[in-house]
Amino acid sequence: MAVSHESVPDFSDLRAVYVNCSLKYEPRTSHTMRLVDRSAGIMRDLGVEVDIIHALEHEIPAGMERDLTEHGRPRDDWPGLHERIMAADALVIATPIWLGVPASVTSLVIERLYAYSGSTNDRDQYLYYGKSAGCIVTGNEDGVKASSRQVLYALQHIGYTIPPQADCGWIGEIGPGASYGDTAPGSDVPVGYDSEFTNRNTTFMTWNVLHVARMLKGLGGFPVPGNQVSSWRDHSNAEQQQPGPVADG
Amino acid sequence: MAVSHESVPDFSDLRAVYVNCSLKYEPRTSHTMRLVDRSAGIMRDLGVEVDIIHALEHEIPAGMERDLTEHGRPRDDWPGLHERIMAADALVIATPIWLGVPASVTSLVIERLYAYSGSTNDRDQYLYYGKSAGCIVTGNEDGVKASSRQVLYALQHIGYTIPPQADCGWIGEIGPGASYGDTAPGSDVPVGYDSEFTNRNTTFMTWNVLHVARMLKGLGGFPVPGNQVSSWRDHSNAEQQQPGPVADG
Amino acid sequence: MAVSHESVPDFSDLRAVYVNCSLKYEPRTSHTMRLVDRSAGIMRDLGVEVDIIHALEHEIPAGMERDLTEHGRPRDDWPGLHERIMAADALVIATPIWLGVPASVTSLVIERLYAYSGSTNDRDQYLYYGKSAGCIVTGNEDGVKASSRQVLYALQHIGYTIPPQADCGWIGEIGPGASYGDTAPGSDVPVGYDSEFTNRNTTFMTWNVLHVARMLKGLGGFPVPGNQVSSWRDHSNAEQQQPGPVADG
């Protein structure tokens, strides 16, 4: 083999968190959890500490607030979940597809992450700088790319670094059908488990999220300057630059 | 100020390419080019070699091929443009918004990039691994995020690394109105030039694209293993992992 | 004026339902509700019976089921809300924008509508055939079109007819800022209330939703045949048609 085992970076000080945004309340009934298992298995093989949050096992009310108990809701598990997400060097959001877009629970989790958008880290960067992110999508017919697009865009927008090929997933042929890991009548191979495309992309996503987390952790975070909330004008910046004139066209 | 000038990394060996996908044929009539100018100005201040491609100055036929002269078109400037893109460590795609989505020229440029998706680099990774990417969007009313989502998703999918806050742009209030850099009657400040939000995000995007390009170039490319086209099964991978059973739900 | 008052159709037997998917729990704190008020006011002027549902005043658990109390949830207000939606000839979904996409509550409401996708009406068409739909979007900076796109696509996909220009909304200039109906310091005009663009498009959306509802109600529903779940093969259909050969290209 061309690449020797020696070349595998040491990932053993890294911590990753998966948030499964399935619409199923029980983790074991979620098809999306199957693909989370595969990705998380790779991370564990590499010595990474893995934390898996199944969103619907928790009480997460809607609202653009950090703690909705301070805004009239009787219970809000989000602050504790957010601590687990902040404790990790990498975040992978897993979502099923409904009507071609991510599940509502995925939007809910992203909104709750976004509610901290005014906060900064100890480098005066936005809070999620210095971490990497990826996503996992499953459905039975269509929408892996549309769902990934929505998830990855949101995560980079709030400060995560997105590695190459950070999206992976599985869907079947168009129309209703089996979900990932279902066993079709007369077959003993769970549907999708032997998809080379899904397995390869899940492998790429998992490793790439770790490679970027490794780089960033090695640097003590995402490098400054030029991205600090209170001092971006201290160095070359857009305000100083003079665009050329606009001609009539 | 907390961050000394000394902390600025040396970016002087980096090369960046901007592709402006405006629907205007003359660069000086493109409003989007104004914001490209501001971002490129920062890069030049930092010693980066900047190359700007104005797509509609070139003949770029549609088609999922590398060179359409081999498929019946009389002329195709794409192969030369692609070389310029490959010569750069970072790519910034700039697009105007039409009907809430990126211009058709943007989709065309992305398709032509994607036509090389079967090629690999000297590490057996997909061709665009080891480079960083960002985007710039302008319009007069709505769609910066939708357009960024489409551009950044495509670029990570083909192998670029996406830094935090890699999207920036300007739009005015809803409805028809002035475009970026237009001078409204009775005013001498070009529209949008004093938008703190646009200037800050353009600054962040520009620096972050360079920081990631710096990191990757320092490492000689995006790290292996786990992302190699012909040998991803040599290390821990999704195929080997056993998902838990799916319960009825 | 060219169009006489006499030409206004009689809409007085129509019923419309608005679902406001704001992330605010109290209707009076929702900025989106302001624009719902304006659209609903037109409908009431025209004699339409208007029902407004503020989603977060109700308990609507996530899940692709019609009644989640049958699947372990302690409470589910959805079945009653669904009856109100089915009692109306027209549906308008109102949503705020978060990170450029509709609020999670909007996705939740759409999922719960979609959970009836296997049901048919008395013409053997999917359940929502024979009704018209539109949408209202507000935010403070970007995403009216992206949000409308997601809402209107879902509604046509499940059976609603979408009139021309069925989307309307308001956003301010890029960056954080006032929301619709906020009063800026030193001004007594609530922000956005005087936007001709928003007012015109809200007017168009509202009337067009009624015009289509009027047409469909006049016909006793959406016309057959060609769209019946159990008998689409009884008339000319895609299965019978012979596509031309595919040539190598």
Add this chain to the structure above:
Amino acid sequence: MAVSHESVPDFSDLRAVYVNCSLKYEPRTSHTMRLVDRSAGIMRDLGVEVDIIHALEHEIPAGMERDLTEHGRPRDDWPGLHERIMAADALVIATPIWLGVPASVTSLVIERLYAYSGSTNDRDQYLYYGKSAGCIVTGNEDGVKASSRQVLYALQHIGYTIPPQADCGWIGEIGPGASYGDTAPGSDVPVGYDSEFTNRNTTFMTWNVLHVARMLKGLGGFPVPGNQVSSWRDHSNAEQQQPGPVADG
């Protein structure tokens, strides 16, 4: 059969135009054209006059103008194509999927349609009022809904009426694979031709586009008032409506 042949409306005075936005220059090498053939076959069976435009057989330069020969381009076939589109009562846009979104040619065609957005019909409504629209999407792995969403949103936004279930298409299982109508080794059924889901939805789309075109043509266009560009203030409108107060939340 439950629905008698008598109940089929007379569609024989209708005219429909399909625009195939394939990236292939020759119509017979376009897989998407296969599904166009099936839909168009239904229309012809019903007596509808069908016109099919294969976009890449024509010279259509990019640009937000009606006729680019007036803006420096040597040739522009669009004005003649636009006449054919205006001569039809219904428009179906067919697109392949690339990277999860419609082909660049599709965006180009939509932009050129949109360039007439300031024009009105003889009822003082926007130009495309009074016509119905649908779409057809094919690809080999993912993105029918995302592509339909973009096409149908644009068409309603410029004035087309969108019937229920106006989107249809075919994709295979995730990953590279056969395209619609390809014949796999060892099989004599072209891929996708026997997909019940695709055939049913294509049938629904086709008939529903005709039903709406029939309704609108019977009424002499889309009804007024409330949607006229110069006189929308003559009747109840959003500007007159007083929203309730916004409470602090």
